[in-house]
Amino acid sequence: MFFLKEEAKVITLHPSYFGPNMREYLITRLNEEEEGRCTGDHFVICVMDMVDIGEGRVIPSSGHAEYTIKYRAIIWKPFRGETVDAIVTSVKPTGIFTLAGPLSVFIARKNIPSDIKWEPNTILGVKPDVAAINAIGTIKEDYLGPL
Amino acid sequence: MLLRLPPSLHYPITITSLLKKPGDEVKRDEALFWYVYYSEVEEGDGVGNIIKVQRKFPTRFESPVDGEVQEWKISKGDVIDEPVDVVEIYEPCAHEVQFGGMCAECGKDMTEASYNTEIMDSFRAPIQMSHDNTTLTVSEKEATRVEEDAKRRLLASRRLSLVVDLDQTIIHATVDPTVGEWKEDKDNPNYEALRGVRQFRLIDDGPGMRGCWYYIKLRPGLEDFLQNVAELYELHIYTMGTRAYAQNIADIIDPTRKLFGDRILSRDESGSLTAKNLQRLFPVDTKMVVIIDDRGDVWRWNPNLIKVSPYDFFVGIGDINSSFLPKKQDIGATAVKPAKPETKEHANGSAEKTTDVSALEQLVTMGGGDNPRLLQEQTNAQEETILHQVEDRPLLQKQKELDAEDDASAESTPNIDESQPRHHLLEDHDRELFQLQERLEQVHLQFFDEYDKKRSSALGGRVAALRGEKTPLKDKDVDLKLVPDVKDIMPRIKAQILGGVVMVFSGVLPLGSDTQNADISLWAKTFGIVISSRINSRTTHLVAGRNRTAKVREATRYPNVKIVTTQWLLDCLTSWKRLDEEPYLLPVHPDDRELAESSWLSSSDEATGSFWTDDEGNPESELFKDTGLDETSHIGYDEDEQAAIHDELKEFLGSDDESESDSEAWGDEGSVGKKRKRGDGDGATDDESGEDEDDSDQQGSKLSQRIKRSYKRSTGLREVASVAPTDSDESRMTLQADEEEQDIDKADTTQDQDDAHPDYDEDDLEREMLAAFEDDDDGEDVVDESL
Numbered sequence: 001m002f003f004l005k006e007e008a009k010v011i012t013l014h015p016s017y018f019g020p021n022m023r024e025y026l027i028t029r030l031n032e033e034e035e036g037r038c039t040g041d042h043f044v045i046c047v048m049d050m051v052d053i054g055e056g057r058v059i060p061s062s063g064h065a066e067y068t069i070k071y072r073a074i075i076w077k078p079f080r081g082e083t084v085d086a087i088v089t090s091v092k093p094t095g096i097f098t099l100a101g102p103l104s105v106f107i108a109r110k111n112i113p114s115d116i117k118w119e120p121n122t123i124l125g126v127k128p129d130v131a132a133i134n135a136i137g138t139i140k141e142d143y144l145g146p147l
Numbered sequence: 148m149l150l151r152l153p154p155s156l157h158y159p160i161t162i163t164s165l166l167k168k169p170g171d172e173v174k175r176d177e178a179l180f181w182y183v184y185y186s187e188v189e190e191g192d193g194v195g196n197i198i199k200v201q202r203k204f205p206t207r208f209e210s211p212v213d214g215e216v217q218e219w220k221i222s223k224g225d226v227i228d229e230p231v232d233v234v235e236i237y238e239p240c241a242h243e244v245q246f247g248g249m250c251a252e253c254g255k256d257m258t259e260a261s262y263n264t265e266i267m268d269s270f271r272a273p274i275q276m277s278h279d280n281t282t283l284t285v286s287e288k289e290a291t292r293v294e295e296d297a298k299r300r301l302l303a304s305r306r307l308s309l310v311v312d313l314d315q316t317i318i319h320a321t322v323d324p325t326v327g328e329w330k331e332d333k334d335n336p337n338y339e340a341l342r343g344v345r346q347f348r349l350i351d352d353g354p355g356m357r358g359c360w361y362y363i364k365l366r367p368g369l370e371d372f373l374q375n376v377a378e379l380y381e382l383h384i385y386t387m388g389t390r391a392y393a394q395n396i397a398d399i400i401d402p403t404r405k406l407f408g409d410r411i412l413s414r415d416e417s418g419s420l421t422a423k424n425l426q427r428l429f430p431v432d433t434k435m436v437v438i439i440d441d442r443g444d445v446w447r448w449n450p451n452l453i454k455v456s457p458y459d460f461f462v463g464i465g466d467i468n469s470s471f472l473p474k475k476q477d478i479g480a481t482a483v484k485p486a487k488p489e490t491k492e493h494a495n496g497s498a499e500k501t502t503d504v505s506a507l508e509q510l511v512t513m514g515g516g517d518n519p520r521l522l523q524e525q526t527n528a529q530e531e532t533i534l535h536q537v538e539d540r541p542l543l544q545k546q547k548e549l550d551a552e553d554d555a556s557a558e559s560t561p562n563i564d565e566s567q568p569r570h571h572l573l574e575d576h577d578r579e580l581f582q583l584q585e586r587l588e589q590v591h592l593q594f595f596d597e598y599d600k601k602r603s604s605a606l607g608g609r610v611a612a613l614r615g616e617k618t619p620l621k622d623k624d625v626d627l628k629l630v631p632d633v634k635d636i637m638p639r640i641k642a643q644i645l646g647g648v649v650m651v652f653s654g655v656l657p658l659g660s661d662t663q664n665a666d667i668s669l670w671a672k673t674f675g676i677v678i679s680s681r682i683n684s685r686t687t688h689l690v691a692g693r694n695r696t697a698k699v700r701e702a703t704r705y706p707n708v709k710i711v712t713t714q715w716l717l718d719c720l721t722s723w724k725r726l727d728e729e730p731y732l733l734p735v736h737p738d739d740r741e742l743a744e745s746s747w748l749s750s751s752d753e754a755t756g757s758f759w760t761d762d763e764g765n766p767e768s769e770l771f772k773d774t775g776l777d778e779t780s781h782i783g784y785d786e787d788e789q790a791a792i793h794d795e796l797k798e799f800l801g802s803d804d805e806s807e808s809d810s811e812a813w814g815d816e817g818s819v820g821k822k823r824k825r826g827d828g829d830g831a832t833d834d835e836s837g838e839d840e841d842d843s844d845q846q847g848s849k850l851s852q853r854i855k856r857s858y859k860r861s862t863g864l865r866e867v868a869s870v871a872p873t874d875s876d877e878s879r880m881t882l883q884a885d886e887e888e889q890d891i892d893k894a895d896t897t898q899d900q901d902d903a904h905p906d907y908d909e910d911d912l913e914r915e916m917l918a919a920f921e922d923d924d925d926g927e928d929v930v931d932e933s934l
Binding site for chain 1: 244246247251252254276277279280283285289293296297409
């Protein structure tokens with residue numbers, strides 16, 4: 001399911017970036033680092049806007065500046081029972097691998113109706129990993145199946 | 148699932164009541180039955196003393212799994228002393244397919260553990276089955292099912308599986324940017340050769356650089372090879388390159404994805420960076436799998452392997468993805484190519500890289516794959532290899548050398564628009580794939596011949612088969628029990644070609660290396676060739692790396708021993724044919740022939756078989772020859788050598804390997820130890836028992852084997868050290884009987900397979916002679932006579 005979530009992130013800036021374009025640079029950094037990130041709980045799909053960039057603080061002893069940026073982002077947190085569209089990436093004897101955006105979903109043979117090709121599926125289980133979330137899906141329910 | 152009591156309970160236990168009936172649902176951690184156990188505890192007795200009392204503890208046993216109770220194996224009142232099966236529980240999902248720690252069928256978390264967990268659920272599906280994904284695991288049952296389906300499909304289409312290696316087997320890759328420049332430069336002498344070279348760029352690969360061009364040369368005939376072979380085999384890629392690399396190569400050699408599909412396994416999914424494992428792709432059985440690879444050691448010389456000669460187009464580059472592997476042993480790499488100007492450079496280049504790594508060291512290196520530090524080092528080494536190639540441009544250097552040579556001879560300035568054609572570094576004469584295709588066809592044919600035979604006899608019975616009735620072969624119900632095993636078929640084909648060959652190496656392997664476990668030896672052994680370290684009358688071939696070694700000299704004494712170059716062996720092994728030795732015969736120096744004849748006495752097996760005497764001009768062997776002394780005389784061993792021999796002896800006794808040939812290899816150097824033994828006045832010579840003693844260390848009890856092995860320390864004269872004839876207890880007698888049988892078998896097989904084999908009696912005669920010689924000072928006469 002998609003959410004609009006307000007989050008905060010601390011960005012450290014090297015003194016060489018101090019100058020008139022600092023704000024643009026911070027935005028680029030934020031977009032680069034946040035968009036597409038998987039937190040282990042949800043995926044950050046897109047950074048919408050900045051709520052507050054805040055005051056930069058120079059860190060004593062290094063000269064770097066630290067900004068705490070508050071921003072709003074669209075995130076996607078997959079839930080059990082959620083129905084998603086997914087694209088098949090590979091077909092194995094044991095089942096099919098699909099991608100629902102950043103989420104890789106495996107659909108076991110048992111969860112595929114016998115007279116079938118593929119597509120939308122329901123997530124049966126979600127298990128966060130450090131870098132990615134894997135999910136198990138089924139297309140063996142009413143209203144589920146190939147698109 | 149049949150539930151078994153854990154060993155951690157306090158046995159004996161008494162069942163007091165069963166809480167579930169067959170058919171009842173049971174949840175995880177829900178009580179299944181009550182039991183009591185007794186234990187001694189310390190209690191206060193109320194007046195301040197502590198006493199030990201026997202107490203009864205009623206306890207619940209909780210189910211570790213969800214499911215439905217099917218059948219109880221125990222009943223109320225049972226006393227149980229040890230772990231037994233208690234109840235059959237039917238699970239709605241046995242979690243046979245798991246994906247990233249979840250059951251792929253019910254979505255349950257498999258890594259959950261509670262106080263009640265005996266075995267984690269994730270252990271139920273331990274096998275990785277898919278090529279490109281490591282997070283999908285299946286249970287053994289599921290793996291078997293999937294594999295059987297695959298086998299049925301293959302049998303129905305009459306195909307086998309073929310695991311294909313990439314680097315140096317079907318392609319040759321380099322990152323040397325020189326290739327790119329030469330490709331663009333029409334005037335470059337290598338321009339023609341580089342025409343078919345493909346290139347791609349890997350962005351994330353490579354150390355600290357944004358993208359690095361890879362130049363790929365396909366082995367000649369590759370396209371046809373793959374097309375033709377794909378009709379007989381289902382193709383899989385198994386490479387030590389990265390995923391991205393493998394994918395890019397696959398795009399080049401198979402742009403339509405019809406040949407390989409997504410059956411690509413790379414270093415990223417292999418599970419080991421140092422060894423390839425067939426079980427990773429075929430976890431249950433490998434009966435229908437053939438491997439082609441240019442390295443035998445990474446497969447541990449798997450019987451399914453067809454070793455191909457490495458493709459070396461970009462000379463001196465080698466395998467860019469092999470930094471993780473143990474160093475390759477350079478077997479006659481110089482000899483593989485016909486003498487061309489660039490061969491010299493190649494030899495120099497590879498000689499530097501090649502160090503003498505023993506097989507044992509290699510195994511250690513292979514086992515070290517788990518060590519993260521080592522891994523890091525190897526990763527760095529891999530990056531360095533790439534970086535070096537990019538920076539050093541080995542090809543450019545070589546071409547420059549070549550040009551310099553040209554210039555020296557033609558006395559002209561290095562100029563691009565030179566009228567004389569310059570020598571070019573890169574040439575393309577490789578014919579391996581054409582041979583390889585033949586071999587694969589042969590294996591395929593044999594396999595299905597055998598399968599059809601078994602099937603027709605199973606279906607139509609023997610009568611029908613004899614009548615030549617064609618049984619309906621095309622029907623779909625294939626019987627998996629009748630599937631023959633490639634592991635049996637391939638060695639059989641190979642043994643038909645070169646079986647019965649007994650060969651001795653001379654000047655091929657570095658001194659002191661293990662003749663039995665060198666790459667070339669292991670490769671030769673897969674063809675049923677017996678490698679021996681000494682020349683005797685059973686020897687059929689002497690493979691000589693250079694001329695005028697002591698062994699070449701010795702071999703001239705035996706008219707049946709063919710003295711051939713290493714090239715003969717390599718050609719035989721790669722072409723799967725027993726080639727005529729004539730073109731490969733080593734020209735023997737006439738001096739060697741004379742010398743061999745005049746110094747017959749001194750050059751006993753022992754003297755020439757030893758590693759340190761294998762070098763021409765060795766003062767020791769010369770000494771023996773001059774003085775006419777046998778090696779049994781106690782000369783030439785200083786204390787250091789003796790200590791070394793003792794160490795070897797110890798190592799040998801501790802070793803598990805009891806094959807005859809191995810002990811022979813050791814026997815040479817251990818001869819001193821034997822001599823000690825023989826010094827105990829055990830002069831009694833019995834020719835018969837002595838002869839039986841020979842070739843027999845695979846038989847009999849452990850003890851007798853050990854005794855035997857210590858006898859083995861002797862070489863040509865070992866029969867003298869045998870047990871005196873009086874010592875003939877029962878075990879020895881039976882042992883001898885065994886040995887006789889074995890001897891006869893051996894003689895039979897060798898003679899069957901090789902008509903040119905020398906008369907077996909001659910060997911015995913020789914031994915008798917030598918024994919007599921040792922026993923009697925006048926032995927010389929006997930020997931002369933028999934000569």
